Amino acid sequence: MKESIISRIQPDLRRIEEEIELLLTTSVPLISVVGRYIMGSGGKRLRPLLLVLSARLCGYQGSHDASLAVVFEFIHAASLLHDDVVDHAKFRRNRPAANTVWGNQAVVLVGDFLYSKAIHLTVGYNSLRMLEVLSEATTRMSEGEVLQLVHADNIEISEEEYIEVITRKTAVLISAACQIGALFGGNDVQREKALKTYGHNLGIAFQLVDDTLDYTGDVKELGKPVGNDIQEGKATLPLICALRNGKPGDRARLREVFSSxxxxxxxxxEIKELVTRSGGLDYTLRLASRHIQTAKQALDIFPPHPTRDLLSDIADYVICRRM
Amino acid sequence: MKESIISRIQPDLRRIEEEIELLLTTSVPLISVVGRYIMGSGGKRLRPLLLVLSARLCGYQGSHDASLAVVFEFIHAASLLHDDVVDHAKFRRNRPAANTVWGNQAVVLVGDFLYSKAIHLTVGYNSLRMLEVLSEATTRMSEGEVLQLVHADNIEISEEEYIEVITRKTAVLISAACQIGALFGGNDVQREKALKTYGHNLGIAFQLVDDTLDYTGDVKELGKPVGNDIQEGKATLPLICALRNGKPGDRARLREVFSSxxxxxxxxxEIKELVTRSGGLDYTLRLASRHIQTAKQALDIFPPHPTRDLLSDIADYVICRRM
Known part of the structure; x- marks a missing residue:
């Protein structure tokens, strides 16, 4: 992450890390071990950080936000654990995926624990509205995961269907982190709506960039092999676009390689060359940029504030990130 | 189930079935299909039924209890789906287990959906107390599932550790169904506590009987092969007891077969013969009977009422059930 951002988020990141460690302590040691493994593997803590910053921008100044922030890292970690079972993943963030170390069993069950614990932590904040937002988000997320499974190996997925999948799979939780931060920080409908919009667009852009990095990223920085999505039968926007714009011969070749x-x-x-030549990567990044613009514009209702600038800088970072 | 009980629960069962069908309708057809498969496979609807009856015993007379009741069938079904992945189960209730039909992927994700949807439905009842009870129950449940995994293939598990596992794995959710039924039906602390105790003891007895049926049950009635627990490396109370009371030669033989x-x-x-001879089955059923007595006694604080009698009869049925 850019140095200028890191220095500003360091104190919050430290609080979040401490809280994760604290909340992972349970009476069942295996849960702590697997939990620490999945959460200790270099995650960006984007979701908890966005909750903390959203709450602060809405006026919150205390430190009781940490557990609520960790809720979002727990749910994210649970979904990563279950994804690894689903994807038969071998590697995540340069380390063996949790399921290859602990087995599918432990990974499914620890995911269930993290998810339950997240709900239980949120209940402790005594807000039905927060629970409403959170449980709707996780329901839509799980529908999105099933939707992605339905579209597995389907290269004919439309751009619209793809956007629906990434909205549910990624944007919904990021958006909920911002929205619940706003609910916790103050209770202003306009601000809640603005931060929800910010999170939604940031989330879509985040996933779009992720999908281009699967073509252009560096294995070391990425922590997983490039070409992972195609290997797993996921047609993402760069490929969808290449298939739409490519010459008939190129399209046939894309279909052939995708289904091998x-x-x-x-x-x-070869695929990377075709996707680049057809403008698939450019198109995807342009769309991501537009979502980042929308995300930043949503912050306009807030008066100038260092936290507003930070959220805006994080949005810019999402576009230029390399991992 | 006994005819005398069936006739009294029929109208409620019908309402529950209709509500399940309604709530399984989603925008992602695969979810409905897998959901119907796991929930259509001859479950007893014990948990939703207990919620409905607990609410009624506490004074509730409407029909708005149906979705809240289904919450417990959804969570139960989610845990069955995830268990099947964990146990590599091939059969459940005389049909291929869901994972063998739809694959681990769909089964993990539809489980996640059912769980999220259950929380979302409960949020709709606007009671933080209900959410507190439910989320604590599911957290303890998932800890119990991990605990059971930790004890897999461990024939040296103590009776105390085993009771802890079945409490979390089975009793906690049944107890929560009764307790939340009480919260929904009225709001009397004594009654809530009584029904919580009833559910807790019924749940333990239910699992104890289940564990004896794995030795003595009929394949057809059970819907899964007998000896399933040993095959899966689960040492349950009949075996634990046999190992405690058996002669040295018998114990060595039990260990040998268990680990093959x-x-x-x-x-x-041979194992069945050893377990029977050592009194393991009798001991387990006696313990189950004691829990059933405790469950029934907890109902004493309620005035005479047909629903109280029905809950008492259900408790008796748990002991003599064959499936």
Whole structure:
């Protein structure tokens, strides 16, 4: 992350890390061990951080926000654990995926624990409205995960269907973190709506950039092999766009490689070339930029404030990030 | 189930079935399909029924209890789906287990959906207290599932540790269904406590009987092979007891068969004989009977009422059930 952002978020990140450690302590040691493994593997803590900053921008000045922030890291970690089972993932963030270390069983059950614990922590904040937002978000998220499964190996997915999947899979939780931060920080409908919009657009942009990094990223920075999505049968926007704009011969070749069992290095290089040439990567990044603009504009209702600037800088960072 | 009980619960069961069907309708058809599969496979609807009856015993007379009741069937179904992944189950209730039909992926994700949807439905009842009870129950449940995994293949588990596992795995949710029924039906602390105690003890007895049926049950009635627990490396109370009371030679033999990779028919017959001879089955059923007595006594604070009698009869049925 950019140095200028890091220095400003450091104290909050430290509080979040301490709270994660505290809340992972349970009477069942295996839960703490697997929990620490999935959450200790270099996550950005984007969701808890956005909650803390949203609350602050809405006027909150205390430190009772930490557990509520961790709720979002727990739910995110639970979904990563369950994703790894679903994707048969071998690696995540440069380390063996949790399921390859602990087995599918532990990974499914610890995911369930983290999810339950997150709800239980939120209940402690005595706000039905927060619970309403959170439980709607997790329900839509899980529908999105099933939707993605339904579209597995479907290269003919439309841009609209793809946007629906990433909205549910990624944007909904990020948006809920911002919205619940706003609810916790104050109780102003306009501000809540603005931060919800910020989070929603940031989330979509985040996933769009993620999907381009699967083509252009660096294995080391990314912590997983490039070409992972194609290998897993996920057609993301760069590919969807290439298929829409490519010449008939190129399209046939894209379909052929996409549906092959094993993706060879040279196949991926060829796909990457076709996707780049057809403008698929540019198109995806332009769309991400537009969402970042919308996210930043949503912050306009707030008066000038260092936290507003920070949220705006985080939005810019999402576009230029390399991991 | 006994005819005399069935006739009294029929109208409620019908309402519950209709509500399940209604609530399983989502914008993602695969969710409805897998949900109907796991919930249509001959479950007893014990948890929703207990909620409805608990609410009625506490004075509730309307029909707005149906969704709240279904919450407990959804959570139960989610845990069955995730269990099937964990246990690599091939059969459940005489049909192929959901994971063998739809794959681990769909089963994990639809489980997540059912769980999220259950929380979301409960939020709709506007009671933080209900959410507190429910989220604590699901957190303890998931801890129990991990605990059971930790004890997998451990024949040296103590009776105390085993009771802790079944309390969390089974009793906690049944108890929460009764307690939340009481909260919904009225708001009397004594009654809430009584129904919580009833559910807790009924739940433990239910699981104890289940664990004896794994030795003595009929494949057809049970819907899964007998000896399933040993095959899956679960040492339940009948076996724990046999290991405690058996002669040294018998104990060595129990350990040997328990740790063997594949359980042959004749091995199981031998184990069953040892477990019976050592009094393991009797001991387990006696303990279950004591819990049923405690469950029924908890109902004493209620004045005579057909619903009180029905709850008492359901408790008796738990002991003599064959499936």
């Amino acid at each position: 069992e094993q993706l060879r290095k040279e196949d991926f290089a | 990779e594949q359980l042959r028919k004749e091995d199981f017959a």
